[in-house]
Amino acid sequence: xxxxxxxxxxxxxxxxxxxxxxxxxxxxxxxxxxxxxxxxxxxxxxxxxxxxxxxxxxxxxxxxxxxxxxxxxxxxxxxxxxxxxxxxxxxxxxxxxxxxxxxxxxxxxxxxxxxxxxxxxxxxxxxxxxxxxxxxxxxxxxxxxxxxxxxxxxxxxxxxxxxxxxxxxxxxxxxxxxxxxxxxxxxxxxxxxxxxxxxxxxxxxxxxxxxxxxxxxxxxxxxxxxxxxxxxxxxxxxxxxxxxxxxxxxxxxxxxxxxxxxxxxxxxxxxxxxxxxxxxxxxxxxxxxxxxxxxxxxxxxxxxxxxxxxxxxxxxxxxxxxxxxxxxxxxxxxxxxxxxxxxxxxxxxxxxxxxxxxxxxxxxxxxxxxxxxxxxxxxxxxxxxxxxxxxxxxxxxxxxxxxxxxxxxxxxxxxxxxxxxxxxxxxxxxxxxxxxxxxxxxxxxxxxxxxxxxxxxxxxxxxxxxxxxxxxxxxxxxxxxxxxxxxxxxxxxxxxxxxx
Amino acid sequence: xxxxxxxxxxxxxxxxxxxxxxxxxxxxxxxxxxxxxxxxxxxxxxxxxxxxxxxxxxxxxxxxxxxxxxxxxxxxxxxxxxxxxxxxxxxxxxxxxxxxxxxxxxxxxxxxxxxxxxxxxxxxxxxxxxxxxxxxxxxxxxxxxxxxxxxxxxxxxxxxxxxxxxxxxxxxxxxxxxxxxxxxxxxxxxxxxxxxxxxxxxxxxxxxxxxxxxxxxxxxxxxxxxxxxxxxxxxxxxxxxxxxxxxxxx
Numbered sequence: 087x088x089x090x091x092x093x094x095x096x097x098x099x100x101x102x103x104x105x106x107x108x109x110x111x112x113x114x115x116x117x118x119x120x121x122x123x124x125x126x127x128x129x130x131x132x133x134x135x136x137x138x139x140x141x142x143x144x145x146x147x148x149x150x151x152x153x154x155x156x157x158x159x160x161x162x163x164x165x166x167x168x169x170x171x172x173x174x175x176x177x178x179x180x181x182x183x184x185x186x187x188x189x190x191x192x193x194x195x196x197x198x199x200x201x202x203x204x205x206x207x208x209x210x211x212x213x214x215x216x217x218x219x220x221x222x223x224x225x226x227x228x229x230x231x232x233x234x235x236x237x238x239x240x241x242x243x244x245x246x247x248x249x250x251x252x253x254x255x256x257x258x259x260x261x262x263x264x265x266x267x268x269x270x271x272x273x274x275x276x277x278x279x280x281x282x283x284x285x286x287x288x289x290x291x292x293x294x295x296x297x298x299x300x301x302x303x304x305x306x307x308x309x310x311x312x313x314x315x316x317x318x319x320x321x322x323x324x325x326x327x328x329x330x331x332x333x334x335x336x337x338x339x340x341x342x343x344x345x346x347x348x349x350x351x352x353x354x355x356x357x358x359x360x361x362x363x364x365x366x367x368x369x370x371x372x373x374x375x376x377x378x379x380x381x382x383x384x385x386x387x388x389x390x391x392x393x394x395x396x397x398x399x400x401x402x403x404x405x406x407x408x409x410x411x412x413x414x415x416x417x418x419x420x421x422x423x424x425x426x427x428x429x430x431x432x433x434x435x436x437x438x439x440x441x442x443x444x445x446x447x448x449x450x451x452x453x454x455x456x457x458x459x460x461x462x463x464x465x466x467x468x469x470x471x472x473x474x475x476x477x478x479x480x481x482x483x484x485x486x487x488x489x490x491x492x493x494x495x496x497x498x499x500x501x502x503x504x505x506x507x508x509x510x511x512x513x514x515x516x517x518x519x520x521x522x523x524x525x526x527x528x529x530x531x532x533x534x535x536x537x538x539x540x541x542x543x544x545x546x547x548x549x550x551x552x553x554x555x556x557x558x559x560x561x562x563x564x565x566x567x568x569x570x571x572x573x574x575x576x577x578x579x580x581x582x583x584x585x586x
Numbered sequence: 587x588x589x590x591x592x593x594x595x596x597x598x599x600x601x602x603x604x605x606x607x608x609x610x611x612x613x614x615x616x617x618x619x620x621x622x623x624x625x626x627x628x629x630x631x632x633x634x635x636x637x638x639x640x641x642x643x644x645x646x647x648x649x650x651x652x653x654x655x656x657x658x659x660x661x662x663x664x665x666x667x668x669x670x671x672x673x674x675x676x677x678x679x680x681x682x683x684x685x686x687x688x689x690x691x692x693x694x695x696x697x698x699x700x701x702x703x704x705x706x707x708x709x710x711x712x713x714x715x716x717x718x719x720x721x722x723x724x725x726x727x728x729x730x731x732x733x734x735x736x737x738x739x740x741x742x743x744x745x746x747x748x749x750x751x752x753x754x755x756x757x758x759x760x761x762x763x764x765x766x767x768x769x770x771x772x773x774x775x776x777x778x779x780x781x782x783x784x785x786x787x788x789x790x791x792x793x794x795x796x797x798x799x800x801x802x803x804x805x806x807x808x809x810x811x812x813x814x815x816x817x818x819x820x821x822x823x824x825x826x827x828x829x830x831x832x833x834x835x836x
Contacts, residue, residue, distance in 0.1 A: 482681075484677060485681060485683065487636050487675075487677070487681065488677065488681035488682075488740075489683075490635075490670065491634055491636065491670055491674075491675035492670070492674075492694075492695035492699065492743070492744070493671040493699045494699055498699065502694060502698055503683055506685050507683075507684065507685050
């Protein structure tokens, strides 16, 4: 299902937690996480292994085994705490909310020491110094600094420091990717001109690729720290001690060298001085709605454009598919049937990935908008074809016979007798699909489309107000889909009055 | 007007027509009678190609089709269409188009198939509605009409294509007794006007009244044929006698 539902669920859980907070049923700060970890003998650390090299990723030689410098680091840290480490897979841009929900004990996954993160959760002292690196295609010249990127399509990882840096300088045509592999792939497919990413990622994925190069020197160094829930003060202290110990006995250096990410910058780890961060003012996006609503509405416009165009494609392509399936000669009708079955039997997500990332490898390069419309449209075409088929087959055979007996051709029979009657049968399921499309369209954020749910996700990530924004976003979705269902009811009533 | 030679039709392995032959003059009204499942409806449906016969040859008003396979080429399809244009069909279940008014039901085929201008088609449709006694119901939808009225619209709809032959497939079987008469009256009038008609029916009195010739169908063959007097008063075959006895008792 879509991000939207996942996030709504996160949101409702947040609501519950809030309730317990206010009522005081659960004294959240009574037990420290450290005691719990030691009791169960297991440190649960949250990370995203999807495209996660060199941090944590499946060993190419032994894919069931995870490796990475953070994987080794987690083992080393756990050993210092006297326990074992176990990784918990979680989408990277959702790590902070997942930590707060208690899915795992710590975040150890390139989480930057930024004021935003430190307001929300507690962060350990740094264990790694990263920098930003611009990556371009080998033949590209001149894009060596951030200001060179203005006006260019540039890929970044969603809610990364790279994204924030480019948003601050402004004027960059930003494309938000859910992972690092996808952005580099689009760079090679010439959909974007550059990617700004953390240096370790660039070292692992971009440097070995002959088609890509590092453009300019690394800049904007920063620190990765371990994310801990605010109330787990003992755990935080223990982790800080462990990091100091691992630095002192050169375990860190050994691990980083093993994965090729050791550089002279790591010496700065010693210089780190914790800054006091002003406690987070809780943002109420509902109270400040004039600031947020327009941003959400802009996302909603994209959602509407996508849904309407994709549905138009689905309605027309579905008709074509069903006509071929029901009336064409042998090999063609089989193809139409196969199309319906294959499309319905495979996930939309995979279809989008194939369209967007797969097609460029055979020389067909669609931009994200076209790929989104094509993906959604062709996917829904299969269900529309099935709706039509049910509608057409619901028309009694006598209708066709009467038309044929009057001398109509097959096509005239279809056009003047069968389809007009099938239309009435088909309107309710097609409208349902249209309303479902509004919500399903949120899935196209995986191919860098910024639509309503993606805007919600990005705003929620920066304000941490999942509830207020969630209510606003849900309200917009409802305001879009409810009129559609009213219209369908009206149309259905209008078309069927002559039947009885 | 109609010539049928050796028409054979099977469903899967069951043969329902065993080489039926039939010849009919222009203006002749022929009634098919016989027990259920004897093949008379199938015979009618083969005539305008709603069923594809296994073999045989059908000629209607100079259009000849050699049967044996569904039309494959454009020429064969055009031939089939020409045949259907010459033979109007009235169904047991009326089969009016429920999404169209009575008038639109009649106008549809002439405008779509023949490209007749709408105004002309409508004028002709109103004329036909008058002929079947329904001038007031032009704007009614089929669901708003009684069965008898629907069947009369269906007859008008078939007539609008100006067929040379009218095929009636048990046109009153789905009607209550009091509604049958209004349909039979229209058919009787058509016969009197000299329309070439081929009627499958269980209405024996009607057959006796209007038929120039009666065919008794039995087991996929024409078992007996003759004038109404011959068939109804002096049937030659034992089967015919038995059928008529049952039919009149009922």
